[in-house]
Amino acid sequence: MAVTDRVRPAPPVRQRRPERPPRAVRRLAFSQRLSRWDVKLSPYLYISPFFVLFALTGLFPLLYTAWVSLHDWDFIGGQGTFTGLENYQFVLAQPFFWNALGNTFSIFVLSSVPQVLLALTIAAALDANLRARTFWRMGVLVPFVVAPVAVGLIFNNLYADQFGLVNEVLRGVGLGPVRWHSDPLASHFAIATMVNFRWTGYNALIFLAAMQAIPRDLYEAATIDGAGRVRQFLSITVPMLRPTIIFVVITATIGGLQIFDEARVFDQYGLGGADRQWQTLTMYIWELGWGQRDFGRASAVAWLLFLLIVLISLANFLITRRIAHQGGRK
Amino acid sequence: MPAGTVPLTTKESPVRSRARFTALSAAAACLALTMTGCGAGAASENAGVDGETGTEDVTLTVATFNEFGYEELFEQYESENPNVTIEHKKAATSNEARDNLTTRLAAGSGLSDIEAIEVDWLPELMEYPDQFADLTDPAVEGRWLDWKTEAATTTDGRLIGYGTDSGPEAVCYRADLFEEAGLPSDREEVAELLSGDWENYFSVGRDFVAQNDDVAWYDSAGATYQGMINQVQNAYETEDGTVVATENPEVKAIYEQVLAASTEDDLSAHLGQWSDDWAAGFQSDAFATMLCPGWMLGIIEGNAAGVEGWDIANVFPGGGGNWGGSYLTVPTQGEHQAEAKKLADWLTAPEQQVQAFTAKGNFPSQVEALESDELLSQTNPFFADAPSGEIFAERAQAVEVTPFKGPKYFPINDAMQQALTRVDVDRTDDAASSWEKFVAAVNAL
Numbered sequence: 096m097a098v099t100d101r102v103r104p105a106p107p108v109r110q111r112r113p114e115r116p117p118r119a120v121r122r123l124a125f126s127q128r129l130s131r132w133d134v135k136l137s138p139y140l141y142i143s144p145f146f147v148l149f150a151l152t153g154l155f156p157l158l159y160t161a162w163v164s165l166h167d168w169d170f171i172g173g174q175g176t177f178t179g180l181e182n183y184q185f186v187l188a189q190p191f192f193w194n195a196l197g198n199t200f201s202i203f204v205l206s207s208v209p210q211v212l213l214a215l216t217i218a219a220a221l222d223a224n225l226r227a228r229t230f231w232r233m234g235v236l237v238p239f240v241v242a243p244v245a246v247g248l249i250f251n252n253l254y255a256d257q258f259g260l261v262n263e264v265l266r267g268v269g270l271g272p273v274r275w276h277s278d279p280l281a282s283h284f285a286i287a288t289m290v291n292f293r294w295t296g297y298n299a300l301i302f303l304a305a306m307q308a309i310p311r312d313l314y315e316a317a318t319i320d321g322a323g324r325v326r327q328f329l330s331i332t333v334p335m336l337r338p339t340i341i342f343v344v345i346t347a348t349i350g351g352l353q354i355f356d357e358a359r360v361f362d363q364y365g366l367g368g369a370d371r372q373w374q375t376l377t378m379y380i381w382e383l384g385w386g387q388r389d390f391g392r393a394s395a396v397a398w399l400l401f402l403l404i405v406l407i408s409l410a411n412f413l414i415t416r417r418i419a420h421q422g423g424r425k
Numbered sequence: 426m427p428a429g430t431v432p433l434t435t436k437e438s439p440v441r442s443r444a445r446f447t448a449l450s451a452a453a454a455c456l457a458l459t460m461t462g463c464g465a466g467a468a469s470e471n472a473g474v475d476g477e478t479g480t481e482d483v484t485l486t487v488a489t490f491n492e493f494g495y496e497e498l499f500e501q502y503e504s505e506n507p508n509v510t511i512e513h514k515k516a517a518t519s520n521e522a523r524d525n526l527t528t529r530l531a532a533g534s535g536l537s538d539i540e541a542i543e544v545d546w547l548p549e550l551m552e553y554p555d556q557f558a559d560l561t562d563p564a565v566e567g568r569w570l571d572w573k574t575e576a577a578t579t580t581d582g583r584l585i586g587y588g589t590d591s592g593p594e595a596v597c598y599r600a601d602l603f604e605e606a607g608l609p610s611d612r613e614e615v616a617e618l619l620s621g622d623w624e625n626y627f628s629v630g631r632d633f634v635a636q637n638d639d640v641a642w643y644d645s646a647g648a649t650y651q652g653m654i655n656q657v658q659n660a661y662e663t664e665d666g667t668v669v670a671t672e673n674p675e676v677k678a679i680y681e682q683v684l685a686a687s688t689e690d691d692l693s694a695h696l697g698q699w700s701d702d703w704a705a706g707f708q709s710d711a712f713a714t715m716l717c718p719g720w721m722l723g724i725i726e727g728n729a730a731g732v733e734g735w736d737i738a739n740v741f742p743g744g745g746g747n748w749g750g751s752y753l754t755v756p757t758q759g760e761h762q763a764e765a766k767k768l769a770d771w772l773t774a775p776e777q778q779v780q781a782f783t784a785k786g787n788f789p790s791q792v793e794a795l796e797s798d799e800l801l802s803q804t805n806p807f808f809a810d811a812p813s814g815e816i817f818a819e820r821a822q823a824v825e826v827t828p829f830k831g832p833k834y835f836p837i838n839d840a841m842q843q844a845l846t847r848v849d850v851d852r853t854d855d856a857a858s859s860w861e862k863f864v865a866a867v868n869a870l
Contacts, residue, residue, distance in 0.1 A: 277850070366839065366843070
């Protein structure tokens with residue numbers, strides 16, 4: 096009401112038609128109402144498409160998944176009895192769940208860290224004065240266009256344990272073969288290379304865009320001061336990119352916690368290895384839902400993953416704020 | 426599925442998550458549809474498939490996977506039945522077909538008029554017989570080998586699928602490597618050498634390995650185990666659905682026997698079946714024999730292109746065995762069930778199955794087809810002109826046991842295959858510790 100009160104004193108219509116009081120009053124009332132609606136509703140209408148879409152594709156599945164997770168629920172048979180938190184209890188008591196959680200984090204760290212560092216370096220190289228600049232810049236995006244399954248096929252061939260190219264090369268230089276499909280850490284590394292192959296170029300382009308926005312006079316001043324290219328990169332480029340780096344780290348975190356494609360195509364069965372060496376949380380969800388057709392338990396894991404991502408995003412947010420503050424004080 | 430994560434990812438990075446987002450929305454939609462599916466499923470009783478055929482124009486959709494060899498048959502059927510138009514939906518792999526089928530079953534709509542299913546995922550569908558039309562018909566009685574029909578028949582006598590091909594198993598072997606090791610290499614002599622129980626098969630293997638150090642006797646413990654377990658009537662579950670996999674002495678005995686042969690006697694090439702290493706092993710003479718259902722011939726030929734010496738022995742250790750094969754079902758969702766049943770009937774008739782065999786090598790499961798001259802005279806040039814038609818016809822007749830596969834057969838067998846892989850391929854465990862993990866995995870189902 097406070098808003099409409101403030102609007103009421105000066106509607107343009109009111110001043111234009113003072114000579115016909117009775118009708119003007121009715122018109123006034125209507126236009127008043129209109130403008131009140133306008134003020135009250137329009138902003139919501141403007142932003143509603145996103146929220147309607149979000150409610151349909153985001154909120155509904157989210158809540159429905161929670162509902163499913165409280166039941167015995169067969170994939171084909173559908174809803175069974177209400178079981179309360181039994182599914183959560185069951186899942187949390189499974190060593191498979193904790194194993195999947197550990198694998199997810201391991202693969203995430205092995206992929207995100209080198210990915211961000213490499214992307215920064217590539218972006219710095221692309222930022223330099225190159226011939227055929229656009230060609231090189233588009234070039235780094237090529238791996239991103241390749242379907243993950245195709246990437247999986249190629250890398251599978253490279254990382255085959257006995258006759259794979261990587262092991263052949265290792266043997267050639269006198270090193271023993273690595274057991275890519277049985278040693279957990281080796282399998283995580285192999286999957287992380289697939290992830291990095293796809294995403295490094297994408298992140299490099301984001302960094303490049305941010306780098307282009309750094310004022311060139313900073314570099315000129317640094318050059319006059321006698322700073323080399325490495326020094327310039329470390330003392331100007333990286334600090335100026337801080338917000339972008341934070342953005343990339345957050346998106347990489349969320350993507351990393353949901354890793355599925357690359358790990359699933361790492362062998363023929365897609366179950367994460369005979370000893371679940373590289374079974375991630377999303378693959379565990381897949382196994383419960385589509386393999387065992389127990390949607391209740393699968394939904395419980397999905398919700399746990401959701402809570403985990405919310406938690407980590409919160410932590411990310413807090414750290415981001417602190418860094419931003421520090422940046423401001425400098 | 427992590428539907429809950431959709432809003433976060435889309436907000437943070439729309440491009441990056443697009444692939445996942447698509448997958449998630451599909452899954453979310455299917456979750457949503459589960460509700461409708463549930464309602465529809467409860468309401469739909471099987472109305473049977475009565476009704477006249479040939480009276481109105483219909484378009485029938487047929488969903489298959491891999492190669493069924495039906496392309497020419499469809500054309501023939503269309504010209505014989507002018508009121509029918511056939512639309513063929515072909516999935517690349519049986520897994521893809523299975524995901525598609527289960528999702529649409531759950532959704533309660535969207536299935537084709539005829540859905541092909543593989544014997545591997547038949548048990549999980551047998552739990553929902555109401556979803557499939559009852560195809561029993563006096564006209565098709567006795568058409569298939571007994572075990573083929575039995576697997577698709579519910580306890581109250583409803584037949585949910587017409588058998589297409591089957592997977593009778595023989596032993597494929599490398600004649601040249603047998604010769605090098607001083608063993609008989611002629612296919613009849615080899616059949617005689619390997620006839621008997623599994624212990625005999627392993628014992629010949631030990632002789633072979635003693636003579637030929639670099640070559641293993643068979644490709645993988647998992648594949649060999651599959652051949653052995655398919656001869657056990659109630660390996661993992663009893664008919665009433667009780668899981669006995671972890672207590673069944675037969676399962677444990679087979680597990681220990683095959684692992685002892687694989688690791689202690691080193692008869693296995695330690696290759697995970699279907700892995701890239703396994704495919705490469707055909708080119709590098711990694712092993713001398715493998716159990717081969719009829720459909721495996723094409724796979725061997727593809728992987729071993731350029732390698733000479735493969736042959737087929739008309740024998741299978743421990744009696745006959747069947748691995749794989751498919752069925753045609755008519756989902757009750759369909760509007761033209763009577764027409765669909767007629768087409769499924771025609772496609773699985775002996776004459777048509779022989780035509781499919783000629784086209785793509787799918788070995789028929791029909792009694793009459795097994796006696797047809799066209800089938801029996803078939804030879805396979807890659808396998809030294811072995812009379813493949815005759816051999817597999819005899820192998821099909823040797824199948825004695827139809828293993829009972831309950832609804833949990835798949836997850837249990839997966840867990841078992843992983844247990845074998847841990848010991849045979851990965852070597853991260855010994856037989857005892859891997860068995861314990863298998864028990865834990867089965868208990869977690």
